[in-house]
Structures are given as C-alpha cells and as structure tokens.
Amino acid sequence: MFKKSILLAVTALSFGGFVSVAQSPASSAASRTGSLSYHKANFTAKIGANYKSFKLTNHVPNSNYKNKETTSWAKSGFKKGTKVHVDMFASQGLQYNWYRISKYSTKKATKHTKVQKYWIYGEALVLPKSITNQLVFSY
Template structure:
C-alpha cells in the first residue's frame, strides 16, 4: 500500500498536482503492527465477566486467512465463568494475546472427535496467575 501511495504522489507531482499522503489511524488491537507468532499452550482458564464485546473467531483477526468466521456467544454455549481449555496462543507484541479455546471437558476426547475451537482476545478471559506471570516474562 505504501508503494502505491508514493507512486500516486509522484504521478500527481509530474502532472503539476499536489497530493497529501496520510495514514489511517489505528482503531483496534486487531490492526496493530507487528508480526504474529503462534505458541503452544496447555492450561485451563475461565471466560471473564466482560466477554461480550469480544468476538469468537475461526482464526486470529490479523492473520493471513481471507475468510474469518465469527460465532455468536449463544451458539457457542460459552458464557461468563465457563471453564475453557487453551491449547494455542498468538502474540503480536501487544499487552494481550489471542487464545485458541475449547470448552473444557473432564472426559478424555478421542483423536477423531470433532471439538469446536475458537480464537478470543485475551481481555475476555480470566487467566490463571501462573500463566499471566509466565506470559509477562516472555516479553
């Protein structure tokens, strides 16, 4: 996008016009700069009380996937206080990460059983203190 803007500016100047190049302001965490990196995890957490403003998605919002699907909280069966399992998280150098969650089950799930997984922004979760401290040290 930056190369295109410069090309437009050079073209406009060669025809005697003036162009102002501006960058759109950053409005949310999903559009923040930085490379996205994935990390394995294995811990349980709970859905926080302030979960509803955040979306459940099929992929991390700032990933390279073209079609990212969102699921409603009602359809997922998740609500405040629901125990969930985290098996993967993605960081982008921000204060909060995205976490891939599944609904917690005390039963051992077979390899072939289909379990619905969602990505959620870290502010929607109540993470255990041991995990929070460990993630803070990794930055």
C-alpha cells in the same frame, strides 16, 4: 517481544489465583500490524465478565487467513465463568494476545472426537496463575 509476554504473565501471576490481564480493546488491537507469533499452551481459563465485548473467531483477526468468520456467544455455549481449555495463543508483542479456546472437559477425547475451537482476545478471559507455553511458529 516474547520476553515482554512472559514478563506480563509473571507480573500477573504474582497476584496468585486467577487474574485478569489488562489489555487494549480488541478493535484497536486487531487493526495493528506486526509480527504474529503462535505459541503452544495447555491450561484452563475462565470466561470473564466483559466477554460480550469481544468476538469469537475461527482465526486470529490480524492473521493472513482470508476466510475469517465470527461465531455468536449463544451458539458457542460459553458464558461468564465458563471454564475453557486453551491450547494455543498468538501474540504481536506485549499487549496483543489472542487465545484459542475450546470447551473444557474432564473426559479424555478420542482421536475421532472433533472439538470446536475459537480464537478470543485475552481481555475476555480470566487467566490462571500458571501458564506454560513454547514458540510454535511466526510469520
């Protein structure tokens, strides 16, 4: 499962620059079950052109969390082309990846700065050419 995710990323990266990774629609991905793995990440991405087709949530849609909430795109302040910071992603295999995003800032955050983070389906993002991650935990 993890090797397939890396293979997809390497294939996408071979085109260079920012690329959009083709994935299934979020509605069908959220309804599927399987092992959900979380991975640390540290990169910037951009909000893609089709971002309004997907929801911003406080947890991965197919996770075990009971209090999942959605946030409107207007309230979040994100729009097409906005740079975002990705600090984590969740995968259930090759096609079902969600990314935890927050507003991109060139300023260094202090320990007391609270940053709002959202989970978004990968198809709504334009991913960079280099992505580094490591397995955090799975259930």
